[in-house]
Amino acid sequence: MELKKILLVDDEESLRQLVGNALSHKGFEVMTAVDGQDGVKKALEYKPNIILVDVMMPNMNGYNMVHALREAGNTSYIIFLTAKAASTDLLKGFTLEGDDFIAKPFQMPELLARIKAGFRLKQTQFDLERTNIELHKALKERDTLINMIATNLRDPINEIDSYLKMLTDKSLPPATIRDLCNARTEKIKRLIDNICEMGDIENHQVNTHLSRTDISEVAQEMVLHFVNIYRSKQIDINYNIFSKVFIKTDKTLISEVFRAILYGAFQVSKTDSPAQINLISTDTSVRFEVSIKAGVTSDILPDLFDSILDFSSTNFKWNEVVDISTFFGLRVSHKLISMLGGALILEMNVHDEDIKMGFIIRYSHENDVISSQATRSFTTPN
Numbered sequence: 001m002e003l004k005k006i007l008l009v010d011d012e013e014s015l016r017q018l019v020g021n022a023l024s025h026k027g028f029e030v031m032t033a034v035d036g037q038d039g040v041k042k043a044l045e046y047k048p049n050i051i052l053v054d055v056m057m058p059n060m061n062g063y064n065m066v067h068a069l070r071e072a073g074n075t076s077y078i079i080f081l082t083a084k085a086a087s088t089d090l091l092k093g094f095t096l097e098g099d100d101f102i103a104k105p106f107q108m109p110e111l112l113a114r115i116k117a118g119f120r121l122k123q124t125q126f127d128l129e130r131t132n133i134e135l136h137k138a139l140k141e142r143d144t145l146i147n148m149i150a151t152n153l154r155d156p157i158n159e160i161d162s163y164l165k166m167l168t169d170k171s172l173p174p175a176t177i178r179d180l181c182n183a184r185t186e187k188i189k190r191l192i193d194n195i196c197e198m199g200d201i202e203n204h205q206v207n208t209h210l211s212r213t214d215i216s217e218v219a220q221e222m223v224l225h226f227v228n229i230y231r232s233k234q235i236d237i238n239y240n241i242f243s244k245v246f247i248k249t250d251k252t253l254i255s256e257v258f259r260a261i262l263y264g265a266f267q268v269s270k271t272d273s274p275a276q277i278n279l280i281s282t283d284t285s286v287r288f289e290v291s292i293k294a295g296v297t298s299d300i301l302p303d304l305f306d307s308i309l310d311f312s313s314t315n316f317k318w319n320e321v322v323d324i325s326t327f328f329g330l331r332v333s334h335k336l337i338s339m340l341g342g343a344l345i346l347e348m349n350v351h352d353e354d355i356k357m358g359f360i361i362r363y364s365h366e367n368d369v370i371s372s373q374a375t376r377s378f379t380t381p382n
Helices: 013-025 036-046 062-071 087-095 108-169 174-202 215-231 251-268 300-309 324-339
Strands: 005-009 029-033 050-054 077-082 100-103 211-214 237-241 246-249 275-281 285-293 342-349 354-363 375-379
Touching: 005 013, 005 036, 013 029, 013 108, 029 036, 036 050, 036 062, 050 062, 050 108, 062 077, 077 108, 100 108, 108 174, 174 324, 211 215, 211 251, 215 237, 215 246, 215 251, 215 275, 215 285, 246 251, 246 354, 251 285, 251 324, 251 354, 300 324, 300 342, 324 342, 324 354
Parallel strands: 005 029, 005 050, 050 077, 077 100, 237 275, 342 375
Antiparallel strands: 211 246, 275 285, 285 354, 342 354
């Protein structure tokens, strides 16, 4: 918040010119008004941070002007300029929600001191309001996440409970029940791991250990790990990964980014469709991307992508069809790749139902990482 705007309201032209010029020379943006009516109009229009208002003016005096402004919701810091200093007049001014008084005639150093004090109070008020808004937003997001996490933990736990009951009536072979329970347990474990990792990131408890890393080797290891997982949805992986792509990065964290992107792409991909995975290196960047066909409706992906990049701008449509562990994994990926100087890629062509998920890391010839902004784009048919 930049606090520079002052409205000076006084019917004396000489005072407006003298004080206005002095304040302008001090770097303030000064507007003037000739009486209370003019002052109300300009205060509501320009929204000054501080209003200097004379008490005795024609048409509308300073008290009536301040009363009208407060009734209209104006919150400017108001300093009365008055030749009167009686306690009853001071009390009336404060009753009308004035903030300070200075008696005429006054010296500019005194006026400047009172103005600066007013700016400090307004800045403190602004900071408190902003903190309160952010706190309210954080609490709302926390409550929403807690509800989502509780729901997504309850479902697999109930499923495991049902499978275990099947051991009694022998409706399924024990080996099948074991596999089903293991799958649900893995889902719970992945969700909890992502939640813990997100908490560590938010609390700045994740440290990066940069070293010269062959990122192509890491990519191939992660892709091979996911081959059978993708095949569970009849998805064949084609990959094009350049060998020996060295960049300065944290191998452990970049591995987590690969894992989250590959898993996230798998979760939203269409069954029985191909997946193309590319790792492309140039002199200035390395780009990893997974291209798939969308397995969810086009109105879900924009909300999911917005949630990943900015949790506050979401309607949570995706929570109806997308596993919350997918959301947490991609959000963790977004945070981690940002820490590593890269940017997440989230793109979708609505017409062709093509999705790209990945990341890009830019660097100089000396192999120093250069930060970039996350991209989120949707291409719609003409």
